[in-house]
Amino acid sequence: MLEVAGLSAGYQGSDVLHDVSFHVDAGETVMIIGSNGAGKTTLFRALCGLLPSTSGRVTFRGEDVTGIPVQRIVGLGMAFVPAERYLFPRMTVQENLALGAYPELPDRETSTMVLDLFPRLEERRRQRAGTMSGGEQQMLAVGRALMSRPRLLVLDEPTTGLAPKLAREAYQALEVLRGGGMTILVAEQQVPLALAISDRGYVLENGAITLDGTSEELTADPRVRSAYLGVT
Amino acid sequence: MSESFTAAHGTSLVGGAEAHTARSWPNLLATIAATGAALALVPLWVGSSRVLTGVAVLGLAFGCYAIAFNLIFGSTGQLFLCVGALAGVGGYGAAILADQVGLPIVASILLATLAASLIGGLLSWVAVRRSLGVIFTGIVTLIFALSFENLVLGVSSVTGGDAGNPIAAGAETFLRARIPPYYVMLGLVLLFLLVHALLRRSYIGWAFRALRDDEVAAELAGVNVTRYRVYAALAGSGMLGLAGATYSFTAGRVNPTTFGFAQVDVVVIVMLAFGGIGTLLGPILGAVVFTVIDELLIELGQLRLVAYGALIIVLFLWIRRGLIPTLRSLLGGGDDPASRPDTTPGRAVSTGPD
Amino acid sequence: MTASILDGIVLGLQFGVLASGLTLVYGLGGVLNLAYGQMAVISALVVLLTMDAGVPAVPAALLGLLAGGLLGWLFDATILRPVYRRKGEARVLLSLLLTLGVAFIVDGYLNWAYPLRGLSLRIGGDAVEILGVRMRMGSLAASGITLVVLAVLFYVFRYTRLGRAIRSVIENEQGAKLVGIDPPQMLRLILILSGVLAAVVAVTRSMVAPVNVQAGFSLTVLGLIVTVVGGLGSITGAFLAGLVLGIINSIAAAYIGTFLSLIILLVAAGFTILIRPAGLLGVRE
Numbered sequence: 099m100l101e102v103a104g105l106s107a108g109y110q111g112s113d114v115l116h117d118v119s120f121h122v123d124a125g126e127t128v129m130i131i132g133s134n135g136a137g138k139t140t141l142f143r144a145l146c147g148l149l150p151s152t153s154g155r156v157t158f159r160g161e162d163v164t165g166i167p168v169q170r171i172v173g174l175g176m177a178f179v180p181a182e183r184y185l186f187p188r189m190t191v192q193e194n195l196a197l198g199a200y201p202e203l204p205d206r207e208t209s210t211m212v213l214d215l216f217p218r219l220e221e222r223r224r225q226r227a228g229t230m231s232g233g234e235q236q237m238l239a240v241g242r243a244l245m246s247r248p249r250l251l252v253l254d255e256p257t258t259g260l261a262p263k264l265a266r267e268a269y270q271a272l273e274v275l276r277g278g279g280m281t282i283l284v285a286e287q288q289v290p291l292a293l294a295i296s297d298r299g300y301v302l303e304n305g306a307i308t309l310d311g312t313s314e315e316l317t318a319d320p321r322v323r324s325a326y327l328g329v330t
Numbered sequence: 331m332s333e334s335f336t337a338a339h340g341t342s343l344v345g346g347a348e349a350h351t352a353r354s355w356p357n358l359l360a361t362i363a364a365t366g367a368a369l370a371l372v373p374l375w376v377g378s379s380r381v382l383t384g385v386a387v388l389g390l391a392f393g394c395y396a397i398a399f400n401l402i403f404g405s406t407g408q409l410f411l412c413v414g415a416l417a418g419v420g421g422y423g424a425a426i427l428a429d430q431v432g433l434p435i436v437a438s439i440l441l442a443t444l445a446a447s448l449i450g451g452l453l454s455w456v457a458v459r460r461s462l463g464v465i466f467t468g469i470v471t472l473i474f475a476l477s478f479e480n481l482v483l484g485v486s487s488v489t490g491g492d493a494g495n496p497i498a499a500g501a502e503t504f505l506r507a508r509i510p511p512y513y514v515m516l517g518l519v520l521l522f523l524l525v526h527a528l529l530r531r532s533y534i535g536w537a538f539r540a541l542r543d544d545e546v547a548a549e550l551a552g553v554n555v556t557r558y559r560v561y562a563a564l565a566g567s568g569m570l571g572l573a574g575a576t577y578s579f580t581a582g583r584v585n586p587t588t589f590g591f592a593q594v595d596v597v598v599i600v601m602l603a604f605g606g607i608g609t610l611l612g613p614i615l616g617a618v619v620f621t622v623i624d625e626l627l628i629e630l631g632q633l634r635l636v637a638y639g640a641l642i643i644v645l646f647l648w649i650r651r652g653l654i655p656t657l658r659s660l661l662g663g664g665d666d667p668a669s670r671p672d673t674t675p676g677r678a679v680s681t682g683p684d
Numbered sequence: 685m686t687a688s689i690l691d692g693i694v695l696g697l698q699f700g701v702l703a704s705g706l707t708l709v710y711g712l713g714g715v716l717n718l719a720y721g722q723m724a725v726i727s728a729l730v731v732l733l734t735m736d737a738g739v740p741a742v743p744a745a746l747l748g749l750l751a752g753g754l755l756g757w758l759f760d761a762t763i764l765r766p767v768y769r770r771k772g773e774a775r776v777l778l779s780l781l782l783t784l785g786v787a788f789i790v791d792g793y794l795n796w797a798y799p800l801r802g803l804s805l806r807i808g809g810d811a812v813e814i815l816g817v818r819m820r821m822g823s824l825a826a827s828g829i830t831l832v833v834l835a836v837l838f839y840v841f842r843y844t845r846l847g848r849a850i851r852s853v854i855e856n857e858q859g860a861k862l863v864g865i866d867p868p869q870m871l872r873l874i875l876i877l878s879g880v881l882a883a884v885v886a887v888t889r890s891m892v893a894p895v896n897v898q899a900g901f902s903l904t905v906l907g908l909i910v911t912v913v914g915g916l917g918s919i920t921g922a923f924l925a926g927l928v929l930g931i932i933n934s935i936a937a938a939y940i941g942t943f944l945s946l947i948i949l950l951v952a953a954g955f956t957i958l959i960r961p962a963g964l965l966g967v968r969e
Contacts, residue, residue, distance in 0.1 A: 634792065
């Protein structure tokens with residue numbers, strides 16, 4: 099569904115990402131793991147069009163979408179949940195979700211699905227997004243992304259700033275989505291959580307992919323075990 | 331403000347400060363003397379016409395205003411949109427003190443200068459304490475300027491309202507003669523240039539540049555940002571008051587339009603942007619060029635505003651650094667870092683994930 | 685006193701509409717339009733010239749509104765292009781300077797080409813008594829129109845999809861992009877709207893007092909004062925601040941004259957900046 103070939107991107111003239119290539123097939127859940135500063139957020143931004151890439155190609159469902167600005171890319175069936183979330187703080191949960199469906203009006207079925215997935219959002223429908231806790235804001239960010247009924251859900255470090263219990267809850271929600279057939283690409287620092295729900299993964303180090311494989315392969319790999327799973 | 335400068339020039343506090351003056355004292359003094367000599371010749375040319383001499387005197391007054399604004403804005407990045415009003419505090423203040431309170435002229439001028447200085451210093455202090463930033467400092471000073479204009483128009487019994495008041499004091503002195511006022515104003519111009527040059531070369535000048543470039547770094551280097559900003563405002567505002575007061579006595583009357591925002595501030599900004607923000611002679615160059623242009627366009631009346639408007643647009647879109655820095659780099663002299671106007675709108679540069 | 689208050693309400697509603705245009709443009713685009721007053725004046729002039737040519741008042745007024753919208757579009761398409769390329773403080777500064785230049789160009793030209801002309805719309809009918817004060821039909825019509833305009837604005841922004849989309853850009857531009865909203869497109873819409881609002885102010889003001897060709901800068905200053913007090917980016921703020929300042933202005937002018945009462949408004953704006961820079965209900969600062 100998503101093919102990335104030779105993607106490079108960076109800031110102020112110097113590249114952070116070097117020649118990154120990977121793919122995500124329909125129905126899969128793929129993770130991109132790496133430590134702080136590896137380039138995950140840069141990758142995320144280059145993918146969604148918030149940051150222009152210096153070279154490479156991104157193909158989504160057969161269409162070349164390289165360089166398309168973010169406001170157009172989301173209309174093609176991708177939805178993004180950035181680490182910073184970028185919610186609308188003075189607007190209510192309801193309004194934030196409704197905007198997720200833009201330019202359509204929110205439809206009943208999708209709203210119900212999202213609110214079932216995140217019951218706490220249902221309780222706080224009329225609460226302003228800015229007054230919610232970190233965990234609730236994360237749920238809202240994911241919910242908002244889901245309102246557009248995307249084919250591919252892309253998340254950047256969804257556990258940022260979340261306590262362990264909430265982080266697990268977030269991944270439980272992703273597991274549910276995965277069970278429902280959603281294609282998911284997630285960039286994550288907390289490797290065990292991502293491993294648990296992913297089919298395949300890529301390891302990003304210093305802006306380049308150094309390793310890839312199925313979840314089983316990666317779990318067994320000694321380098322992954324020592325660097326990311328805390329096993330010596 | 332700071333990231334646009336450092337991003338564009340790759341240096342910050344240390345680099346910029348060290349390389350600052352290509353000019354030595356003798357060089358600076360010679361420049362100022364040469365400017366003085368050149369300007370001193372002007373009456374030979376226009377001296378026979380009272381009107382033209384008056385225009386020349388006004389031109390020098392604007393030169394003074396521009397040097398003062400250069401000090402406040404160019405040196406410490408404080409956008410004071412109340413240049414006219416501060417000069418007006420000097421002008422109206424001195425006139426009222428001399429005519430209505432009965433003080434001698436010199437005392438009136440000095441007191442009015444002090445008042446202007448203190449008001450400017452207060453505005454600066456408030457702006458720094460409330461961390462106002464360029465835009466809001468501009469708005470707050472603009473509010474002061476408009477309030478002053480309306481105050482003058484409103485309290486017409488004292489100020490003469492929109493018709494203004496003639497100034498009786500000093501009517502028979504040399505101040506009201508035809509040529510001497512020119513040299514009086516020229517004296518002020520040279521004095522102000524000297525002050526500017528002095529400050530640039532001193533520790534104070536270094537402190538100014540440091541805090542203009544990067545406030546945080548300056549604080550870390552031991553520069554008390556509040557204090558130096560206020561110093562610059564006190565000095566610059568005092569200069570404005572002095573120039574305004576002196577000019578009023580030579581003109582023989584005070585009008586609201588003499589010190590209005592549209593008539594003074596806008597013109598001074600254009601003059602400085604043209605001549606070069608932060609340079610020594612930029613204000614003078616701007617003042618001379620624009621006084622001449624304005625006089626040449628006098629027949630156009632209201633249409634002159636069209637010309638000024640177009641000029642503002644062109645200046646701030648294209649020749650962003652002003653004439654002197656542009657000329658300097660064109661002539662291959664390399665730039666004088668002290669004149670780099672980081673205070674003009676800079677380019678946006680992406681600075682990494684944020 | 686009651687007369688002053690009622691006059692103040694009429695004035696205040698106009699302040700509200702005036703400020704709405706400015707505040708939306710700033711809230712959404714981070715742009716300060718100092719030529720706003722001139723936009724209103726041009727619209728007034730269009731109405732005036734059209735009526736001179738024999739067109740009746742209502743279609744002429746509508747043409748004026750159209751002219752306003754067109755001006756807004758023009759601003760977005762031309763003078764604001766270089767402004768959009770900058771971000772943050774640099775953008776505000778450049779917008780300030782460039783629109784000031786435009787304001788001078790327009791002011792200079794209009795005052796030279798149409799000196800001393802002003803738009804005055806006479807609304808027929810006898811004066812009506814409200815709370816013991818005789819209110820002219822012009823004032824009542826002006827209040828009615830501005831009230832309706834403000835109500836429509838409020839409704840659209842609160843309850844419609846488009847209004848939500850526009851608000852989202854004010855709230856978080858990145859987030860808006862992530863849901864498929866195109867900020868430049870929204871900004872264009874808002875600029876067109878601000879032009880229309882400026883025209884509405886010109887037309888309704890002319891029902892109460894003549895709108896002269898030189899009124900440009902004073903309109904801009906008034907708009908800015910109300911915007912600063914009410915909060916950058918908030919229509920409710922513009923409305924509330926407009927009403928309050930309109931009433932204060934009206935009462936003060938009756939006792940201490942127009943010039944000094946303007947100082948009160950200016951000082952109110954100054955204090956707002958010092959105490960709460962975002963304004964009463966503001967979003968962006």
